[in-house]
Amino acid sequence: MTLTQAPQGFLSPTGVEIAFVLVGLVTFGAAIVTVTTRQLVHAALWLVVALGGLAVEYLLLTAEFIAWVQVLIYVGSVVVLLLFGLMLTKAPIGRSPDADSGNRWAALTVALASAAALVWVVVDAFRATWIDLDGPAAGSTKATGESLFRHWVLPFEALSVLLLAALVGAIVLSRKAKADTSPTDPKAPRTPKAPHAPKAPTDPTGPESAKGGAS
CATH class of the missing domain: 1.20.5 (Single alpha-helices involved in coiled-coils or other helix-helix interfaces)
Structure with a gap:
């Protein structure tokens, strides 16, 4: 009698698959906080957590190169650029009332519809695809x-x-x-300004002395 290896299934997850699900939940929670908080600096910091979680997910899927690109470009460049923009524009540090546009339900509907369509497309495309996590790194x-x-x-x-x-x-x-907002060209000839006419000298004695002389 020969023993055959049991096929993989969702009811017998491995340690890597459990870690993948846990990191995915943390990443999803960080993304939700990023788009719902009214503090811009906190949103940028939670975005770091979300993008870092995606990098960990890539590592768990043996996509090492994509994981380090995620860290270097998104976490190390995009988020830093966002923080510099917040500091240079003197954005409010605390709660910002302008961060809520009032279209929360419309945004939630669009987000759920987009997520459902993306999940359906990915599941339908990779339904029978399994990644051998114990073999050589495919990424x-x-x-x-x-x-x-x-x-x-x-x-x-x-x-x-x-x-x-x-x-x-x-x-x-x-x-x-920059050329549109710059002042006039310094090389262009300047028209000289007309000299001001000299003011007439005023009589220091005033009208009172004139009346006295007439009398």
Whole structure:
């Protein structure tokens, strides 16, 4: 009699799968707090927790390269840029009444519909796909680089050209706006101002002395 390995299922989760679910719950809670809090600084800090949780999820799925890209770009750059923007614009540190637009129910409806559609698409696309977490890492830097530059070279180059065009456009727009708001060109000839006419001298004796002389 030969023993066969039992198929994987949701009723017999492994330790990695349990950790994946727990980290997912923490990430989901941090994302909810990010979009519901009225304190902008707290929202930025909770966004760090949410993005860090996504990086941990990528690590648990053996996507090491994507996890470190998530940390370096989103946690280390986007959130820092957001905090710098809050400090430079002198945003209120405490509760901000402007953070609530009053369309909470409409936003909740759109968010739930988008989440349901995304979950349905992902589940339908990867219903029978299983990741061997005990085998070699499928998302390492080597595997990601080979897949990217072997099968996705043209989209990668097109994306780089698109980003370059966006960068050049931003520079052109900023220079044009600076030229529009700058004062007159210093090289342009200036018209000399007309000299002021000298004021007539006033009589120090005044009208009283004139009356005395007449008398």
